[in-house]
Amino acid sequence: MRAELTREITDIARRQLATDGAGGLSLRAVAREMGMVSSAIYRYFPSRDDLLTALIIDGYNALGEAVEQAEAACPRTAHLDRWLAAGHAVRDWAVAHPHEYALIYGSPVPGYQAPQDTVVARLRDVTVLGAIVADAWNAGALHPPATPEPPAEVAADAENIRALMSGVPDDVVWRAMASWATLYGWVNFEVFGQFNNTIERRWAAFDHALRLAAGEFGLAT
Amino acid sequence: MRAELTREITDIARRQLATDGAGGLSLRAVAREMGMVSSAIYRYFPSRDDLLTALIIDGYNALGEAVEQAEAACPRTAHLDRWLAAGHAVRDWAVAHPHEYALIYGSPVPGYQAPQDTVVARLRDVTVLGAIVADAWNAGALHPPATPEPPAEVAADAENIRALMSGVPDDVVWRAMASWATLYGWVNFEVFGQFNNTIERRWAAFDHALRLAAGEFGLAT
DNA sequence: CAATCGTCAAGAGCAGTGCTCTCGTTTTTT
DNA sequence: AAAAAACGAGAGCACTGCTCTTGACGATTG
Numbered sequence: 001m002r003a004e005l006t007r008e009i010t011d012i013a014r015r016q017l018a019t020d021g022a023g024g025l026s027l028r029a030v031a032r033e034m035g036m037v038s039s040a041i042y043r044y045f046p047s048r049d050d051l052l053t054a055l056i057i058d059g060y061n062a063l064g065e066a067v068e069q070a071e072a073a074c075p076r077t078a079h080l081d082r083w084l085a086a087g088h089a090v091r092d093w094a095v096a097h098p099h100e101y102a103l104i105y106g107s108p109v110p111g112y113q114a115p116q117d118t119v120v121a122r123l124r125d126v127t128v129l130g131a132i133v134a135d136a137w138n139a140g141a142l143h144p145p146a147t148p149e150p151p152a153e154v155a156a157d158a159e160n161i162r163a164l165m166s167g168v169p170d171d172v173v174w175r176a177m178a179s180w181a182t183l184y185g186w187v188n189f190e191v192f193g194q195f196n197n198t199i200e201r202r203w204a205a206f207d208h209a210l211r212l213a214a215g216e217f218g219l220a221t
Numbered sequence: 222m223r224a225e226l227t228r229e230i231t232d233i234a235r236r237q238l239a240t241d242g243a244g245g246l247s248l249r250a251v252a253r254e255m256g257m258v259s260s261a262i263y264r265y266f267p268s269r270d271d272l273l274t275a276l277i278i279d280g281y282n283a284l285g286e287a288v289e290q291a292e293a294a295c296p297r298t299a300h301l302d303r304w305l306a307a308g309h310a311v312r313d314w315a316v317a318h319p320h321e322y323a324l325i326y327g328s329p330v331p332g333y334q335a336p337q338d339t340v341v342a343r344l345r346d347v348t349v350l351g352a353i354v355a356d357a358w359n360a361g362a363l364h365p366p367a368t369p370e371p372p373a374e375v376a377a378d379a380e381n382i383r384a385l386m387s388g389v390p391d392d393v394v395w396r397a398m399a400s401w402a403t404l405y406g407w408v409n410f411e412v413f414g415q416f417n418n419t420i421e422r423r424w425a426a427f428d429h430a431l432r433l434a435a436g437e438f439g440l441a442t
Numbered sequence: 443c444a445a446t447c448g449t450c451a452a453g454a455g456c457a458g459t460g461c462t463c464t465c466g467t468t469t470t471t472t
Numbered sequence: 473a474a475a476a477a478a479c480g481a482g483a484g485c486a487c488t489g490c491t492c493t494t495g496a497c498g499a500t501t502g
Contacts, residue, residue: 107327148442185406221369
């Protein structure tokens with residue numbers, strides 16, 4: 001009964017998020033729509049930020065699941081297809097849920113601190129991307145340029161990232177990071193309106209950018 | 222006298238922006254700090270959104286000016302140096318003014334529509350980047366890979382972008398766009414907290430990513 | 443069976459917000 | 473000098489997140 005109500009609250013909140021954005025999320029409006037009084041919401045979510053946290057975690061999981069499913073539909077050895085499928089899944093989800101995407105990959109909500117619970121859900125999408133890079137590397141399918149070499153001082157940081165793509169050498173790790181930035185940078189541009197009046201064939205342009213990004217970490221197109 | 226007061230309002234607002242973020246921008250708080258009554262602010266800015274617009278335009282100009290100055294200090298033929306200087310200028314400014322950066326390159330403020338006045342200021346930074354690519358290409362300094370070729374249907378969009386880098390062929394235009402996405406995607410990750418507990422040597426990692434991005438559009442490192 | 447305890451919704455209330463309107467005063471323009 | 477425009481102050485409206493108290497219901501325990 002309680003679980004049912006909390007789910008209903010998040011559903012309504014998500015709908016408000018889609019129409020009014022993160023700033024327009026109002027506990028009183030949610031309560032109004034549920035026929036409850038505003039203070040009753042606080043029985044389920046101690047504060048507005050806690051409701052936001054729930055929405056953010058849901059967002060991470062929804063995006064991660066979309067990416068996982070799209071990538072899982074590809075043959076394991078078709079590395080480029082897997083990369084394209086995962087990338088397009090990110091973009092498709094972001095375009096379909098721009099406000100939720102803004103919540104998790106846009107500017108941080110002021111005064112809001114993400115609790116530790118979010119950390120596992122947050123990595124689902126990038127875990128998929130890392131696995132593709134690792135599989136491709138271990139299959140001998142990556143042939144990145146040899147230069148430039150990463151500077152020595154970032155070796156420790158590469159070690160952290162390698163958790164997502166075991167067995168991949170440092171230079172490829174950094175190239176994969178750059179491709180990751182290309183992917184999400186492009187999606188940010190599109191979702192946040194930077195392409196308005198400039199790029200109209202959004203899908204084709206993104207697809208080409210994805211292929212360029214694949215080539216950047218050595219995945220032949 | 223009027224210009225003086227409007228400048229004071231934007232200054233105080235910018236300071237509040239730096240501490241509380243865009244959502245915490247309060248007209249009443251600005252008025253309080255100026256010793257005025259809240260309604261008096263409306264003599265200078267008809268609404269909160271108009272104040273936001275002024276801050277956004279200021280942000281575009283501040284970022285654009287920082288990039289222009291950093292790039293102008295490099296010899297015209299040192300294309301890689303110009304690229305690195307401009308890229309680091311973007312990152313330095315973004316790290317120094319995270320909330321202002323979020324205002325112009327982060328999630329759009331809900332319900333806020335950027336008026337046409339912003340369009341010239343908005344392009345100052347990317348104009349610099351485009352000029353570097355164009356200069357390098359016209360000097361014969363770019364040697365990008367031939368594949369993959371951009372699909373035919375995005376040719377019209379490339380035409381729009383070529384306004385920023387005249388004389389550059391389509392495939393290089395799209396490679397420059399991808400590098401642009403890499404640059405700003407990386408800065409977004411860093412400023413918006415995606416690198417927390419992962420990448421600590423921020424400057425060195427970004428510098429390497431910048432060099433990878435330069436190589437992506439054919440600028441040898 | 444009855445008393446108690448914990449959970450819940452309701453309502454009032456506080457401090458804050460953006461914004462509007464009116465009312466005198468001041469400054470500028472005609 | 474007279475008319476007009478600009479200005480600051482104040483009150484007020486509808487809204488927000490959040491807290492506190494009150495009363496009702498239902499399950500658990502004596």
